[in-house]
Amino acid sequence: MKKLGDVLLQPDSFSELLMGNHALVRAMLESGVRVVTSYPGSPTPEIGAAITSLPRDQNPLYFEFSVNEKVALEVAFGAAVNGRTSCVFFKSVGLNVASDSFVQLGLMDIPGGMVIVLGDDPGANSSQNEQDNRHFGRLSYIPIFEPKDPAEAYNMFKEAVRLSREKHMPVILRLTTHVCHAKQKIEFAPLKLEEQDNKPGFSPEKYGPYIPLTSSVFELKKIALERLKNFQEEMEDSPFHEVINNGSDRGIITTGLPFKSLMEVLPEIEEEVDILRLGVVHPLPEKLIIKFLKDHGEVKILEELDDFLEQKIKSLAYDHNLNTVIEGKVDFDDWIGEYTPDKVWDVLEKNWPDLLSSREERKPIHQAIPRPPQMCPGCGHRSAFFAIKKALQKEDISVADIGCHTLGYLPPYSLGQVLLSMGHSSGTASGLSLFNTEKNVVAFLGDSTLFHAGLPGIINSVFNQHNFTLIIMENDTTAMTGHQDNPGSGRNVRGETKKIAIAPLLESLGVEKIFEIDTYSQAKLTDYVKKAVEFDGFSVVIAKHPCMLKFSREQRKKGRTLKKVQITDKCREIHACVSAFGCPSFQLNQDGAVWVHDDLCIGDGSCIQTCPVQAIEIKK
Amino acid sequence: MEKFDIYLIGVGGQGIGLLSETIARAIDHAGFEVQGVDTHGLAQRGGVVESYIRIGPSHSPLIQKGKADLVIGLEINEALRGLNNYLRDEGTLLYSQTEWQPLAVRIKEDRQDVSAAIAAECNERNIKKVIADKIKLEDARMENVVILAVLAREKIIPGVKKGHYSLALQDLMAGPVLDKNLEIFLDVFGD
Numbered sequence: 001m002k003k004l005g006d007v008l009l010q011p012d013s014f015s016e017l018l019m020g021n022h023a024l025v026r027a028m029l030e031s032g033v034r035v036v037t038s039y040p041g042s043p044t045p046e047i048g049a050a051i052t053s054l055p056r057d058q059n060p061l062y063f064e065f066s067v068n069e070k071v072a073l074e075v076a077f078g079a080a081v082n083g084r085t086s087c088v089f090f091k092s093v094g095l096n097v098a099s100d101s102f103v104q105l106g107l108m109d110i111p112g113g114m115v116i117v118l119g120d121d122p123g124a125n126s127s128q129n130e131q132d133n134r135h136f137g138r139l140s141y142i143p144i145f146e147p148k149d150p151a152e153a154y155n156m157f158k159e160a161v162r163l164s165r166e167k168h169m170p171v172i173l174r175l176t177t178h179v180c181h182a183k184q185k186i187e188f189a190p191l192k193l194e195e196q197d198n199k200p201g202f203s204p205e206k207y208g209p210y211i212p213l214t215s216s217v218f219e220l221k222k223i224a225l226e227r228l229k230n231f232q233e234e235m236e237d238s239p240f241h242e243v244i245n246n247g248s249d250r251g252i253i254t255t256g257l258p259f260k261s262l263m264e265v266l267p268e269i270e271e272e273v274d275i276l277r278l279g280v281v282h283p284l285p286e287k288l289i290i291k292f293l294k295d296h297g298e299v300k301i302l303e304e305l306d307d308f309l310e311q312k313i314k315s316l317a318y319d320h321n322l323n324t325v326i327e328g329k330v331d332f333d334d335w336i337g338e339y340t341p342d343k344v345w346d347v348l349e350k351n352w353p354d355l356l357s358s359r360e361e362r363k364p365i366h367q368a369i370p371r372p373p374q375m376c377p378g379c380g381h382r383s384a385f386f387a388i389k390k391a392l393q394k395e396d397i398s399v400a401d402i403g404c405h406t407l408g409y410l411p412p413y414s415l416g417q418v419l420l421s422m423g424h425s426s427g428t429a430s431g432l433s434l435f436n437t438e439k440n441v442v443a444f445l446g447d448s449t450l451f452h453a454g455l456p457g458i459i460n461s462v463f464n465q466h467n468f469t470l471i472i473m474e475n476d477t478t479a480m481t482g483h484q485d486n487p488g489s490g491r492n493v494r495g496e497t498k499k500i501a502i503a504p505l506l507e508s509l510g511v512e513k514i515f516e517i518d519t520y521s522q523a524k525l526t527d528y529v530k531k532a533v534e535f536d537g538f539s540v541v542i543a544k545h546p547c548m549l550k551f552s553r554e555q556r557k558k559g560r561t562l563k564k565v566q567i568t569d570k571c572r573e574i575h576a577c578v579s580a581f582g583c584p585s586f587q588l589n590q591d592g593a594v595w596v597h598d599d600l601c602i603g604d605g606s607c608i609q610t611c612p613v614q615a616i617e618i619k620k
Numbered sequence: 621m622e623k624f625d626i627y628l629i630g631v632g633g634q635g636i637g638l639l640s641e642t643i644a645r646a647i648d649h650a651g652f653e654v655q656g657v658d659t660h661g662l663a664q665r666g667g668v669v670e671s672y673i674r675i676g677p678s679h680s681p682l683i684q685k686g687k688a689d690l691v692i693g694l695e696i697n698e699a700l701r702g703l704n705n706y707l708r709d710e711g712t713l714l715y716s717q718t719e720w721q722p723l724a725v726r727i728k729e730d731r732q733d734v735s736a737a738i739a740a741e742c743n744e745r746n747i748k749k750v751i752a753d754k755i756k757l758e759d760a761r762m763e764n765v766v767i768l769a770v771l772a773r774e775k776i777i778p779g780v781k782k783g784h785y786s787l788a789l790q791d792l793m794a795g796p797v798l799d800k801n802l803e804i805f806l807d808v809f810g811d
Contacts, residue, residue, distance in 0.1 A: 001793060043660060185648065366740065
């Protein structure tokens with residue numbers, strides 16, 4: 001068996017079929033990174049899984065999942081100003097959380113070097129929006145590399161570290177979902193782990209000032225702009241930019257994965273068009289772009305998400321009096337969704353349909369039934385939503401938050417009517433409860449999210465005496481992103497740690513009304529939620545049950561067989577189990593009979609109490 | 621090797637990631653160029669999961685709609701979805717008859733004869749239909765190794781042979797888990 005950790009630590013050069021996220025860890029090792037931090041979020045958490053796969057006694061990296069992206073970024077920054085090369089990685093919207101500190105990085109002299117790996121998510125595959133984080137690079141004077149595939153991500157990371165160290169500036173490596181998760185055979189260079197010294201390198205005298213206040217702000221900003229200019233000049237002829245010259249009068253400027261989609265939809269002989277692919281998207285290689293514009297009568301900017309390149313390239317053309325026809329976004333559809341090959345086909349068709357390979361539209365005879373995501377068999381959140389729904393009035397307001405429990409907004413529970421961001425629920429619920437005497441307000445919050453960004457909203461609810469009920473959906477882990485530990489788990493990536501228990505934490509904050517119950521005690525949970533909602537003021541219900549996906553996987557790993565439930569002949573086809581409780585293990589025959597799918601059932605038995613005629617039992 | 625594109629589809633929890641990794645490694649062991657990509661994230665929770673594998677010279681890891689040479693469906697409703705969205709005319713559909721009812725069926729909002737729908741579509745578009753052997757398995761995730769064995773036995777992926785699949789399994793598993801999987805693989809392969 002090829003263990004990932006052993007593969008990544010091989011001293012000699014080798015080639016291996018690896019995912020982008022995993023390949024990055026080899027790049028970290030080769031380039032002498034010492035400190036890596038993160039908060040888990042798709043599409044990047046597999047970077048953490050690859051780091052923790054390294055055998056502990058051979059792992060030169062310090063790694064932590066911090067409580068949120070801002071703290072992760074600060075830990076990486078602190079290490080880097082002390083001379084340790086660092087890397088922080090997180091998902092697209094994670095940068096919003098980190099942004100207060102992130103926007104300062106450009107002003108800082110970072111002698112150790114620091115790379116920010118951003119997992120943007122065009123197509124919103126697993127995010128609440130598809131924000132274009134290239135804007136953040138411009139906002140903060142920080143350069144951005146954008147690879148087209150895993151092999152390039154590996155090479156660009158090493159180049160980003162080299163430049164970051166040399167210029168003492170932060171560098172962003174912006175990946176998108178299908179670069180993070182794509183797999184390809186990658187050629188890896190040899191790895192020589194060198195002894196690194198632990199002498200503190202932090203020196204405000206030598207590299208500072210690090211206090212950006214009063215007039216030093218302007219001085220630091222000027223240095224940031226100079227560093228960026230210097231970076232731009234060096235990157236003008238970077239090998240990461242790619243020009244495909246077929247001698248055409250028409251050209252396309254593009255980047256990253258959309259480039260690969262473009263190559264896919266062009267017919268095999270693509271002599272009709274020239275292509276400039278940019279490997280650095282901020283700051284732009286202006287001379288290279290101007291030359292490309294001058295060489296072409298018409299240029300199409302093919303870019304995913306916003307018109308970031310388009311605006312800059314059009315202004316370059318204006319400044320240089322170029323009369324090249326520049327085509328950017330045609331309509332709003334061009335702003336929306338991932339630039340897959342099919343999407344690029346749609347986008348290009350609006351300008352140059354003659355360039356495209358053939359495509360047939362067909363209509364299937366029978367459409368497949370949609371399959372929305374749902375909570376796993378045995379999930380404690382299912383018992384919670386089933387019980388909570390019974391405690392609330394139909395017109396009550398429910399505020400969702402981020403986690404597996406977000407799925408409660410779907411039928412059959414339909415709990416959770418508004419969602420902004422990680423940890424927003426207490427704040428939003430507080431606002432909803434103002435000048436509102438008719439409807440109760442209930443907010444949900446996961447345990448990892450509580451520690452991540454939920455605490456300020458909770459403290460504000462105590463401080464400003466808000467009136468709503470917060471239900472904490474505690475499952476002891478960060479389930480949605482792959483079961484990373486959180487401060488309430490009692491473990492971190494290195495092992496045991498002090499567990500921060502939620503109830504005493506809330507008590508110490510002055511929350512007056514706290515209920516705590518395992519969600520499998522459904523009747524009690526219903527009762528507690530009723531009482532909490534009746535309470536005049538801020539109340540909390542901790543509705544806890546460990547993640548059963550994690551539990552069932554651990555059981556299977558240990559070789560244990562899971563029990564199953566079955567339907568007995570007492571069944572009167574009331575369908576509470578299959579339709580209202582909604583565990584996916586229950587299957588419904590056309591004639592109304594219900595049966596339990598052994599592929600799915602984990603024998604947790606949380607369903608037994610949902611049957612009004614006691615027709616569910618554990619199979620002997 | 622000529623281009624050959626494979627689209628895999630199933631339900632979160634069926635272990636499509638491991639199946640896709642095994643097939644990609646088998647292709648690599650056969651000496652062909654390969655790339656691919658899986659879906660990750662929230663959709664995995666009981667929703668549709670998909671994976672793309674591309675053999676031979678290709679650019680994007682993603683396959684265009686209606687252009688896959690082979691669609692592998694780990695679940696019958698998903699097989700229909702994959703067939704409709706990704707399979708080219710005259711391609712091959714390999715699927716398992718396992719059914720995990722979608723929510724709409726369980727809450728009585730929808731229902732259809734999926735086998736008939738698949739048959740009609742395959743018939744209309746000259747698609748070769750291969751149904752994976754139905755075997756009693758102690759763990760539903762072992763269905764994946766049945767799929768592997770059928771791929772090998774029916775020589776569905778050109779140039780990828782029994783030995784390549786078995787090497788791929790050895791890359792990814794060890795000990796009793798490997799033994800168990802190889803046993804099922806050989807059993808279904810008919811060796």
